[in-house]
Amino acid sequence: xxxxxxxxxxxxxxxxxxxxxxxxxxxxxxxxxxxxxxxxxxxxxxxxxxxxxxxxxxxxxxxxxxxxxxxxxxxxxxxxxxxxxxxxxxxxxxxxxxxxxxxxxxxxxxxxxxxxxxxxxxxxxxxxxxxxxxxxxxxxxxxxxxxxxxxxxxxxxxxxxxxxxxxxxxxxxxxxxxxxxxxxxxxxxxxxxxxxxxxxxxxxxxxxxxxxxxxxxxxxxxxxxxxxxxxxxx
Amino acid sequence: xxxxxxxxxxxxxxxxxxxxxxxxxxxxxxxxxxxxxxxxxxxxxxxxxxxxxxxxxxxxxxxxxxxxxxxxxxxxxxxxxxxxxxxxxxxxxxxxxxxxxxxxxxxxxxxxxxxxxxxxxxxxxxxxxxxxxxxxxxxxxxxxxxxxxxxxxxxxxxxxxxxxxxxxxxxxxxxxxxxxxxxxxxxxxxxxxxxxxxxxxxxxxxxxxxxxxxxxxxxxxxxxxxxxxxxxxxxxxxxxxxxxxxxxxxxxx
Numbered sequence: 333x334x335x336x337x338x339x340x341x342x343x344x345x346x347x348x349x350x351x352x353x354x355x356x357x358x359x360x361x362x363x364x365x366x367x368x369x370x371x372x373x374x375x376x377x378x379x380x381x382x383x384x385x386x387x388x389x390x391x392x393x394x395x396x397x398x399x400x401x402x403x404x405x406x407x408x409x410x411x412x413x414x415x416x417x418x419x420x421x422x423x424x425x426x427x428x429x430x431x432x433x434x435x436x437x438x439x440x441x442x443x444x445x446x447x448x449x450x451x452x453x454x455x456x457x458x459x460x461x462x463x464x465x466x467x468x469x470x471x472x473x474x475x476x477x478x479x480x481x482x483x484x485x486x487x488x489x490x491x492x493x494x495x496x497x498x499x500x501x502x503x504x505x506x507x508x509x510x511x512x513x514x515x516x517x518x519x520x521x522x523x524x525x526x527x528x529x530x531x532x533x534x535x536x537x538x539x540x541x542x543x544x545x546x547x548x549x550x551x552x553x554x555x556x557x558x559x560x561x562x563x564x565x566x
Numbered sequence: 567x568x569x570x571x572x573x574x575x576x577x578x579x580x581x582x583x584x585x586x587x588x589x590x591x592x593x594x595x596x597x598x599x600x601x602x603x604x605x606x607x608x609x610x611x612x613x614x615x616x617x618x619x620x621x622x623x624x625x626x627x628x629x630x631x632x633x634x635x636x637x638x639x640x641x642x643x644x645x646x647x648x649x650x651x652x653x654x655x656x657x658x659x660x661x662x663x664x665x666x667x668x669x670x671x672x673x674x675x676x677x678x679x680x681x682x683x684x685x686x687x688x689x690x691x692x693x694x695x696x697x698x699x700x701x702x703x704x705x706x707x708x709x710x711x712x713x714x715x716x717x718x719x720x721x722x723x724x725x726x727x728x729x730x731x732x733x734x735x736x737x738x739x740x741x742x743x744x745x746x747x748x749x750x751x752x753x754x755x756x757x758x759x760x761x762x763x764x765x766x767x768x769x770x771x772x773x774x775x776x777x778x779x780x781x782x783x784x785x786x787x788x789x790x791x792x793x794x795x796x797x798x799x800x801x802x803x804x805x806x807x808x809x810x811x812x813x814x815x816x817x818x819x
Contacts, residue, residue, distance in 0.1 A: 357701045376646045404696040405603035405619025408734035447646035
């Protein structure tokens with residue numbers, strides 16, 4: 333069997349419709365929404381602010397702390413509110429994905445808190461969260477060397493595809509999910525995970541596809557930033 | 567913002583954003599904001615934004631009400647919504663908020679709990695009403711009630727097979743809201759009574775009373791804040807809440 337046509341009619345190298353918006357949470361120091369198809373992520377940045385508990389402080393630079401949370405009705409079967417082992421791991425990889433572009437040396441002993449909330453989930457939530465967080469950090473004015481774009485690539489049945497949706501992840505012939513993130517100008521990889529079964533060549537092909545996809549995501553992110561700051565200037 | 571400044575303005579019947587004391591900020595309700603929830607709504611009250619999702623599951627009835635379904639209200643005041651919120655399990659503020667919303671719906675019999683019975687003594691519907699603060703711009707309580715009612719009023723009953731919910735699939739039947747108990751919280755700052763404070767005003771309140779009203783009748787009360795209220799103040803507050811029932815009720819459709 334072969335995966336000849338995607339369930340939702342997209343091309344294999346086509347990302348779902350994206351939307352990005354800044355300043356969605358006025359009380360935060362920076363915030364953004366990033367939407368990829370039916371997956372919707374909100375991110376808010378608070379800080380740099382005092383770090384508690386104090387033993388977590390770093391006297392050399394500020395600490396980035398990410399918190400990923402899926403709301404109870406973001407999925408079809410109600411998810412009990414609160415953290416899980418899965419969210420703990422996502423917090424970690426999100427921090428690692430974002431850290432390389434940040435310069436927190438000016439803020440010793442402080443923390444930059446990034447809260448990511450998945451409002452609606454249809455696969456690719458950690459990637460949408462990272463895309464939103466990247467924008468929220470820029471909105472908060474945290475010194476950044478670059479932007480980060482993230483997308484999930486993978487293999488559905490026999491095809492290498494970008495931006496898998498839930499139905500594809502659950503494909504009866506198996507699916508390999510590879511969330512990844514690229515820095516904007518540097519084209520360096522800051523997130524890479526894989527669950528499934530692929531050959532080396534397939535992996536390389538998937539990463540290449542992800543790199544191209546991240547270019548498109550970056551365009552959407554840059555436009556959201558420009559639109560917002562244009563509005564601010566008026 | 568200087569709290570003395572807020573207090574001195576209010577003493578003269580004025581507010582930092584130019585509103586009248588009994589005037590709510592602009593309210594916007596949006597329903598069906600989530601594809602995976604049975605019912606959902608967003609309420610914006612000025613800068614304040616709350617989203618509510620309704621999920622339904624099949625469970626067993628309590629032994630003292632074998633023919634009635636149940637509601638479970640939770641509120642998540644996560645640190646994404648305010649620099650004052652902290653991570654961790656729901657604190658007192660979130661618990662109080664959830665319980666006020668719960669009582670307004672339960673005590674007014676906004677839902678007919680008997681209609682949520684599937685088989686007496688065996689299977690009932692459990693209706694989960696989950697409140698998430700997106701941005702705490704003040705007065706989360708009133709906004710949460712409007713969002714919860716708007717979400718409930720457009721809740722599709724999920725598909726069931728062999729007494730199990732088929733997640734993600736819905737029937738074309740809706741949960742019916744029998745009543746729409748509107749909640750108005752009256753706050754007191756410096757001896758003056760006002761509604762819908764923004765978060766800067768909320769920081770200086772000395773007392774508050776949340777009043778749930780349907781058809782002019784009172785279904786739930788909750789007194790909050792550190793100071794006492796006089797009977798006369800309570801009367802004034804109830805009059806405001808009765809007046810507000812009509813004004814806010816039109817947002818729940």
